[in-house]
Amino acid sequence: MKRPKRPTIRDVAEKAGVSIATVSKYVNGQQSFSPAVEEKLREAIENLGYSQNSLARAMVTGRTTAIGLAVMDLANPHYSNVVKGANRVALANGYNLFVVDMEESIAAVRPLLEALAPRTDGLIVSARIPKDVTDWLAELDKPVAFLGQPERDDVLTVGTDSVQVAALLARYLVRQGFKRFGYMGYSRAPSNADRIQGLMQILEPAGVELLIFDVDEPTNEAGERAAARVLLRPDRPDVIIGWNDLVAIGMMNEARSLGFKVPDDVAFAGIDNIPISRYVTPPLTTVDVCSQATGEVVMKKIIAMIEEKPQPTDLTLEPALIIRESTQRHFS
Amino acid sequence: MKRPKRPTIRDVAEKAGVSIATVSKYVNGQQSFSPAVEEKLREAIENLGYSQNSLARAMVTGRTTAIGLAVMDLANPHYSNVVKGANRVALANGYNLFVVDMEESIAAVRPLLEALAPRTDGLIVSARIPKDVTDWLAELDKPVAFLGQPERDDVLTVGTDSVQVAALLARYLVRQGFKRFGYMGYSRAPSNADRIQGLMQILEPAGVELLIFDVDEPTNEAGERAAARVLLRPDRPDVIIGWNDLVAIGMMNEARSLGFKVPDDVAFAGIDNIPISRYVTPPLTTVDVCSQATGEVVMKKIIAMIEEKPQPTDLTLEPALIIRESTQRHFS
DNA sequence: CTGAAAGCGCTAACAC
DNA sequence: GTGTTAGCGCTTTCAG
Numbered sequence: 001m002k003r004p005k006r007p008t009i010r011d012v013a014e015k016a017g018v019s020i021a022t023v024s025k026y027v028n029g030q031q032s033f034s035p036a037v038e039e040k041l042r043e044a045i046e047n048l049g050y051s052q053n054s055l056a057r058a059m060v061t062g063r064t065t066a067i068g069l070a071v072m073d074l075a076n077p078h079y080s081n082v083v084k085g086a087n088r089v090a091l092a093n094g095y096n097l098f099v100v101d102m103e104e105s106i107a108a109v110r111p112l113l114e115a116l117a118p119r120t121d122g123l124i125v126s127a128r129i130p131k132d133v134t135d136w137l138a139e140l141d142k143p144v145a146f147l148g149q150p151e152r153d154d155v156l157t158v159g160t161d162s163v164q165v166a167a168l169l170a171r172y173l174v175r176q177g178f179k180r181f182g183y184m185g186y187s188r189a190p191s192n193a194d195r196i197q198g199l200m201q202i203l204e205p206a207g208v209e210l211l212i213f214d215v216d217e218p219t220n221e222a223g224e225r226a227a228a229r230v231l232l233r234p235d236r237p238d239v240i241i242g243w244n245d246l247v248a249i250g251m252m253n254e255a256r257s258l259g260f261k262v263p264d265d266v267a268f269a270g271i272d273n274i275p276i277s278r279y280v281t282p283p284l285t286t287v288d289v290c291s292q293a294t295g296e297v298v299m300k301k302i303i304a305m306i307e308e309k310p311q312p313t314d315l316t317l318e319p320a321l322i323i324r325e326s327t328q329r330h331f332s
Numbered sequence: 333m334k335r336p337k338r339p340t341i342r343d344v345a346e347k348a349g350v351s352i353a354t355v356s357k358y359v360n361g362q363q364s365f366s367p368a369v370e371e372k373l374r375e376a377i378e379n380l381g382y383s384q385n386s387l388a389r390a391m392v393t394g395r396t397t398a399i400g401l402a403v404m405d406l407a408n409p410h411y412s413n414v415v416k417g418a419n420r421v422a423l424a425n426g427y428n429l430f431v432v433d434m435e436e437s438i439a440a441v442r443p444l445l446e447a448l449a450p451r452t453d454g455l456i457v458s459a460r461i462p463k464d465v466t467d468w469l470a471e472l473d474k475p476v477a478f479l480g481q482p483e484r485d486d487v488l489t490v491g492t493d494s495v496q497v498a499a500l501l502a503r504y505l506v507r508q509g510f511k512r513f514g515y516m517g518y519s520r521a522p523s524n525a526d527r528i529q530g531l532m533q534i535l536e537p538a539g540v541e542l543l544i545f546d547v548d549e550p551t552n553e554a555g556e557r558a559a560a561r562v563l564l565r566p567d568r569p570d571v572i573i574g575w576n577d578l579v580a581i582g583m584m585n586e587a588r589s590l591g592f593k594v595p596d597d598v599a600f601a602g603i604d605n606i607p608i609s610r611y612v613t614p615p616l617t618t619v620d621v622c623s624q625a626t627g628e629v630v631m632k633k634i635i636a637m638i639e640e641k642p643q644p645t646d647l648t649l650e651p652a653l654i655i656r657e658s659t660q661r662h663f664s
Numbered sequence: 665c666t667g668a669a670a671g672c673g674c675t676a677a678c679a680c
Numbered sequence: 681g682t683g684t685t686a687g688c689g690c691t692t693t694c695a696g
Contacts, residue, residue, distance in 0.1 A: 005473060006472075006473050008688090008689055008690085009689065009690065009691095010689080010690095018666075018667085019666065019667045019668075020667085020668095020689090020690080020691095021666075021667055021668075021669095021691080021692080022665085022666055022667070024689095024690065024691060024692085025665095025666090025691090025692095028691085031665075032665080033665070033666090034665065034666090037665080037666080049468075049471055051446055052689090052690080053450050053688090053689055053690070054446075054447055054450045054451065055387055055390055055391050055396075055450045055451060055688095055689080055690090056391055056672090056688070056689035056690040056691090057689080057690055057691075058387055058672095058690095059387050059388055059391055059672050059673070059674090059688090059689080059690070059691095060671080060672045060689085060690050060691045060692080061672085061690085061691065061692095062672080064387075065447070066447065066451075074406065074412045074415050074416065074431070075409065075412040075413060075415075075416055075607075077407065077409070080406045080407040080412060081407060083406050083407075083433060084406065084407055084433070084435075087433050087435065088435070091435075091440065096432065096444065096447045096448070097432065097433070098430040098431070098432060098448075098451075099406070099430070099431040099432070099433070100428065100429065100430060100431070101415060101416070101419045101429070101431070103416075103419065103420070103423075108423065112428065114383060114386075115386060115397070115398065115428045116428070116430075118385050118386045118387045119386065119387060119398075119430075119451055136381075139381055140338075141337060141338050220607060220608070220610075220611060249608075249611050250611070253610075253611050275407075275552060276552070276581075276608045276611075276612075278552075278585075279552060279581050279582070279585050279608075279612055280608075280611055280612055280613070281612065281613030340672090340673055340674085341673065341674065341675095342673080342674095350682075350683085351682065351683045351684075352673090352674080352675095352683090352684095353675080353676085353682070353683060353684075353685090354681085354682055354683075356674065356675060356676090357675090357681095357682085360675085363681075364681080365681070365682090366681065366682090369681080369682080384673090384674080385672090385673055385674070387672095387673080387674090388672070388673035388674040388675090388688090389673080389674055389675075390674095390688095391672090391673080391674075391675095391688050391689070391690090392673085392674055392675045392676080392687080392688045393674085393675065393676090393688090394688080
């Protein structure tokens with residue numbers, strides 16, 4: 001495979017018999033031209049198949065019209081939906097969105113972001129990253145927004161309130177009559193503590209006890225592997241909340257394999273409301289954390305920062321309880 | 333938020349009392365230095381918080397150490413898994429992977445790729461794009477690889493063979509004793525025709541008829557919406573194959589809502605083997621198309637092209653039948 | 665309306 | 681080992 005050099009602005013200028021400055025202005029549509037020049041430029045560009053080198057352009061203007069989004073794990077539908085929302089808004093505003101996957105690996109995050117940052121006008125980052133990286137981001141001469149627990153510190157963070165999300169779910173489940181709660185958390189995520197706090201807020205006053213467990217990764221498989229630890233205890237909970245829908249689905253599946261009836265022997269609930277949760281059996285009760293809207297909102301905000309416009313207001317994200325059969329127990 | 337200019341190589345040079353060339357060589361670790369200089373450089377860089385501007389670097393070297401991957405729809409787990417595989421190999425070889433989502437929208441693809449191309453050393457593109465874009469890609473001075481039906485034309489394309497995939501599934505289903513086949517395809521994808529060909533290859537000789545339907549997007553919801561059209565026919569198929577697992581799961585769900593027993597009244601099979609297919613009820617029979625391996629292989633190949641090394645050989649992708657309960661019918 | 669010239673931040677010869 | 685210099689492809693004053 002040959003590698004013919006791409007034509008540059010200079011090639012176009014020469015072919016059209018004008019100066020490179022004129023070509024530049026023409027390509028950027030910055031002013032009008034004499035019909036003769038315009039025609040020659042059009043033709044030369046067409047012929048050469050010229051297109052701007054956005055790298056060179058970015059270097060001199062300092063603007064890339066691209067935004068970077070680093071997520072923990074693209075295979076997690078919650079994040080794919082955040083990406084979807086963000087992408088749509090970016091495109092609608094003339095920006096490109098470049099996504100990088102951090103592979104749930106905190107260690108490798110820094111080089112990834114260092115590579116991404118100069119290629120973008122702004123960065124959106126999953127909040128769960130180490131302090132030295134956030135410090136580095138703060139020193140960056142670019143707008144940065146985080147995904148996660150909102151309003152923390154003085155940085156822009158977009159997401160639903162974890163305490164509220166957990167409390168919402170707990171309140172409903174207590175009202176349903178569940179008495180022994182299990183929570184399969186993910187302690188590597190900072191908001192795990194907030195979730196527990198939200199649960200306790202409701203469970204403690206209600207006099208309901210909470211058993212806390214942990215998965216080592218927030219996936220179906222991890223939920224499946226961890227389920228037996230909870231289910232085979234003598235004091236088995238009558239409802240188990242998963243760190244997210246994936247974990248809950250994994251646990252629910254394993255419970256059924258072990259011969260438990262869901263929700264009658266044990267009920268399950270998740271968090272996130274990923275699309276597939278409607279399709280599992282029984283359909284999973286969960287809390288909608290507005291994944292796609294999160295992406296939209298964070299993108300709108302970061303674009304406002306980049307363009308130095310006033311921050312859009314009234315973009316709140318209200319988690320919503322999604323009640324499905326996995327917790328519709330018939331207490332006798 | 334202030335935007336302090338980032339320190340440049342010149343700032344470092346001045347602060348350390350050396351030339352910019354020395355700084356450049358130092359940051360790129362290209363040679364050794366006198367201890368004095370080394371120490372001063374280290375300190376200056378530390379102090380200023382200097383880091384390379386990869387844009388500027390890329391401009392002069394022509395290398396970005398980044399690879400772009402454009403997929404049709406990141407919310408489709410098949411693609412997220414391709415991304416996963418590709419990302420892992422990229423990282424292992426010192427490349428960054430930037431992903432862009434084309435939103436299943438053929439129209440907007442060109443500008444997306446034009447923005448992505450100059451920022452990368454090579455491009456991986458979902459094959460389902462219009463001719464003028466493939467032509468443009470061919471003229472690009474960068475390696476390009478496609479995702480999809482392998483070995484077509486003279487371009488590098490990685491994927492499982494659609495004809496083979498469909499035939500594999502059909503052969504098994506015929507052997508199971510199914511007599512009336514339905515196929516819910518996605519005609520906007522070029523490989524839909526190959527799939528049909530693969531099915532016919534088996535069904536025709538077996539004297540089994542095939543009813544063909546179509547979804548307008550390859551999603552759960554579309555499968556759900558389309559299911560009734562197939563299920564409520566007088567000549568209802570006894571097994572329905574979905575364009576992919578998402579469509580099959582959607583259809584299966586709707587079938588159960590309509591009161592059909594799966595697989596006894598009607599069986600379902602998908603294609604892709606996305607992770608969630610194990611977790612639906614009944615678990616979905618499908619064909620594993622090696623999503624993650626596809627990402628790995630295509631990345632290995634494109635890296636070989638970029639580095640002008642010999643193409644790795646023996647990287648074939650063998651689709652595998654995954655038999656689960658959704659087709660385990662007990663014929664009486 | 666068009667062009668000349670000065671860089672953006674960096675690397676790559678080539679000298680010393 | 682270290683420094684000088686000439687650009688990479690482009691935009692942007694500033695003249696004309």
